Amino acid sequence: MAKVRARPETNKLFLDFRYKGQRYREQTLLDDIPRNRKQLETLMQRIEAKIILGEFNYREFFPNSPNVAKAEALEERYQQAPAVGIKKGPAIPTFAEFCQQWFTEKSIEWRASHLRNVRSLLDSALLPAFGDQPLNQITKEDLLNFRLQQAAIPGRCGNATLSAKTLNNRMGVLRMIMDEACDRYGFENPYRNIRPLKMKKIHIEPFSLVEVNKILENVRADYRNYYTVRFFTGMRTGEIDGLKWQYIDFERRQILVRETLIAGQTEYTKNNGSQREIPMLGPVYDALMAQRASTGRISPYVFCNSAGEPLDQNNVTKRVWYPLLRYLGLATRRPYQTRHTAATLFLASGENPEWVARVLGHSSTEMLFKVYSRYIPNLTRMDGSAFENLVGNR
Secondary structure, eight states, X not given: OOEEEEOTTTOEEEEEEEETTEEEEEEEEEESOHHHHHHHHHHHHHHHHHHHHTOOOHHHHOTTOTHHHHHHHHHHHHHHSOOTTOOSSSOOXXXXXXXXXXXXXXXXXXXXXHHHHHHHHIIIIIHHHHTTSBGGGOOHHHHHHHHHHHHTSOOSTTOSSOOHHHHHHHHHHHHHHHHHHHHHHOOOOTTTTOOOOOOOOOOOOOOOHHHHHHHHHHSOHHHHHHHHHHHHHOOOHHHHHTOBGGGEETTTTEEEEOEEEETTEEXXXXXXXXXXXXXXXXXXXXXXXXXXHHHTTTOSBSSBOTTSOBOOHHHHIIIXXXXXXXXXXXXXXXXXXXXXXXXXXXXXXXXXXXXXXXHHXXXXXXXXXXXXXXXXXXXXXXXXXXXXXXXXXX
């Protein structure tokens, strides 16, 4: 995506954009002030429109730029490229040109966090790999080689490579682009018959009720309510970190999940199924009442820092969660295991899987049987009473 940026050493603005799969930067003598930024953003919009329409002439916009020769040579090479498999119709754009248009069109459909993820993938991997190639010249071999290159990238948390799930997600974006391009320009899709990688079965490490009690008894007092709610509701990290007082119904004893916090920004929940009401079971009601006395007047967020801002999850995990597990001699586990713990406690207490799925925000019980099958002893009630009895006797 084209942007107007400023050089930190001079505070002068410059244009940063892609054309024919290549990145160009055009410097200006304009200072970084709102008026100048607006002027250049208007110019950038004109350039992007010309590129999309195939009418962009580099010399017309930047006649004295040293990049003119490079851009014109690239344009000449592009025009001379063999048109393999092209049917009658509009000219086939490069991958980079089409991606720019495709991303703009899709942006209205996606959440801000997904937009950031796709934009990051385009800029860091897809455009460098395919940017200057005409769409109809990308082969199945090119796509498989790209997947091999991505598979060699080190993964997170000390993993030697990226997980199969991450690779499938990255390839899924590439497939969406190629499917749309083939549909519009009428050439054979090279992605045909490329199957997703098989993913390993999800491994969960829930805490036992004894371990949960041990954690809550020893955690810092200012985080006891936070982890009580996490352990006994199964809320996702973004849901509890973004939880606001306006969505706490003490009269009906319900937590209304309506938003999630991602990268410090409040957004719509993961999907429509995640919009739900969670009953305040066991110690949850008391924990939220105590939390209201602590933060109810200083922040719209239920759980916040001293400045009234939402919690920084990375900071909490490193400074509170992991040190506590080490102190108690418990195996290191990600905070997300609190959600798995709630699910297994619900199921082990005999709650109906359909009720558990609704509380967790799953659209069906499929995930429950796939991930938690060994924790489902039978099918009984579906009102939360069994879980109340289990936690009440802890």
